[in-house]
Amino acid sequence: QVQLQESGPGLVKPSQTLSLTCSVSGGSISDGVYYWSWVRQPAGKGLEWIGRLYSGGNTNYNPSLQSRVTISVDTSKNQFSLKLNSVTAADTAVYYCTRAMKFFSGMDVWGQGTTVTVSS
Amino acid sequence: QSVLTQPPSVSAAPGQKVTISCSGSNFNIGNNYVSWYQQLPGTAPQLLIYENNKRSSGIPDRFSGSKSGTSATLAITGLQTGDEADYYCGTWDNSLSAGVFGGGTNLTVL
Numbered sequence: 001q002v003q004l005q006e007s008g009p010g011l012v013k014p015s016q017t018l019s020l021t022c023s024v025s026g027g028s029i030s031d032g033v034y035y036w037s038w039v040r041q042p043a044g045k046g047l048e049w050i051g052r053l054y055s056g057g058n059t060n061y062n063p064s065l066q067s068r069v070t071i072s073v074d075t076s077k078n079q080f081s082l083k084l085n086s087v088t089a090a091d092t093a094v095y096y097c098t099r100a101m102k103f104f105s106g107m108d109v110w111g112q113g114t115t116v117t118v119s120s
Numbered sequence: 121q122s123v124l125t126q127p128p129s130v131s132a133a134p135g136q137k138v139t140i141s142c143s144g145s146n147f148n149i150g151n152n153y154v155s156w157y158q159q160l161p162g163t164a165p166q167l168l169i170y171e172n173n174k175r176s177s178g179i180p181d182r183f184s185g186s187k188s189g190t191s192a193t194l195a196i197t198g199l200q201t202g203d204e205a206d207y208y209c210g211t212w213d214n215s216l217s218a219g220v221f222g223g224g225t226n227l228t229v230l
Contacts, residue, residue, distance in 0.1 A: 049219035062218050104212035106155035106170025113164050
């Protein structure tokens with residue numbers, strides 16, 4: 001059974017870069033079947049899709065974040081990563097990595113989430 | 121504001137049925153699959169329904185999904201107190217080339 005685990009700093013200073021990694025276990029990130037995605041949720045608010053990566057390297061990003069976000073993959077480590085630069089307090093949220101089925105038909109595996117706070 | 125519109129809250133008594141609506145447009149729901157997620161307090165979301173009406177593994181048949189035109193509906197029958205949670209719809213938006221979610225609906229089982 002595939003499991004996802006987020007890791008990274010819980011505190012980031014304003015204007016710096018938020019970097020998170022999602023480790024995939026129980027399956028291969030290179031299977032070519034799924035998209036690997038990031039979703040975030042500010043405290044008390046709804047879900048926001050950040051972006052996705054296909055194992056071939058193709059990516060899609062939320063237009064509202066596109067200028068600041070990069071999602072990449074390290075197939076040798078079976079991991080994918082999120083980088084969000086020039087962060088502000090508005091980027092404070094719980095960040096989830098997910099596995100998404102093709103055609104965005106559903107995100108069937110979620111990590112437990114990691115809280116990132118942007119503060120000086 | 122979310123691209124997809126959901127009611128902020130719904131409520132019903134134990135054993136009853138409740139429906140949660142998700143309204144969009146031809147850019148999103150009208151031409152793409154809809155999925156539904158349950159988020160229990162303090163936990164990560166869990167996939168309930170994918171491809172409009174297919175239940176994810178282990179999800180009881182009390183949960184069902186449907187889609188018509190640019191709207192989708194999640195129905196929950198035989199409500200239990202354990203169903204109290206936030207529910208989100210999601211789909212792809214062709215004009216944004218991005219995934220989108222509804223604002224979420226909080227279910228209270230009275």
